[in-house]
Amino acid sequence: MIVTTDGRGNEVRIITNRFDLTAEELGDLYRSRWQIEMFFRWVKQNLKLTCFYGDSENAVMNQIWICLIAYCLLLLMKLELGTSRTLTELIEALKELMWQPWLRMVAAVERKPSRTSRGRQKKQKDQ
Incomplete structure (x- = not known):
């Protein structure tokens, strides 16, 4: 388990089995993943892309x-x-x-x- 902060400064605890990465790298990956989730939410709402055909x-x-x-x-x-x-x-x-x-x-x-x-x-x- 690692402890990092989110964009607002709140403490976030992440449980992982990636022992090859540092806590900072895992925190960055988590934040990047959230940006991807936000992008797909925007795509679904604005572009009406609800399913992939391939x-x-x-x-x-x-x-x-x-x-x-x-x-x-x-x-x-x-x-x-x-x-x-x-x-x-x-x-x-x-x-x-x-x-x-x-x-x-x-x-x-x-x-x-x-x-x-x-x-x-x-x-x-x-x-």
């Missing part, structure tokens, strides 16, 4: 790179259009207008919503 390292890396490229292209499209729409709304517009001309996509993104929702309203009490 088992090899190359297949996994290719799928991650494809998702990152698609995300970057979507951000560039948002900047190019200068829209306040969310990335989810842009993805939905892309799904609908995938094979349509670019100007039609621009018109769809710039179009004001046909209906505005004020949310659920409380009923007024009669007095």
Whole structure:
């Protein structure tokens, strides 16, 4: 068992069977592992990458790179259009207008919503 500190200065105890590494190296590995976990959480939430279709390292890396490229292209499209729409709304517009001309996509993104929702309203009490 080794004792190290996390990024906030809290004490962390790690049980290991890696006797060939120093406590400092094990602490660094643990912190790196946490960064990897945070990266995959971000990927799952933002890139909607929930499963891998291949088992090899190359297949996994290719799928991650494809998702990152698609995300970057979507951000560039948002900047190019200068829209306040969310990335989810842009993805939905892309799904609908995938094979349509670019100007039609621009018109769809710039179009004001046909209906505005004020949310659920409380009923007024009669007095």
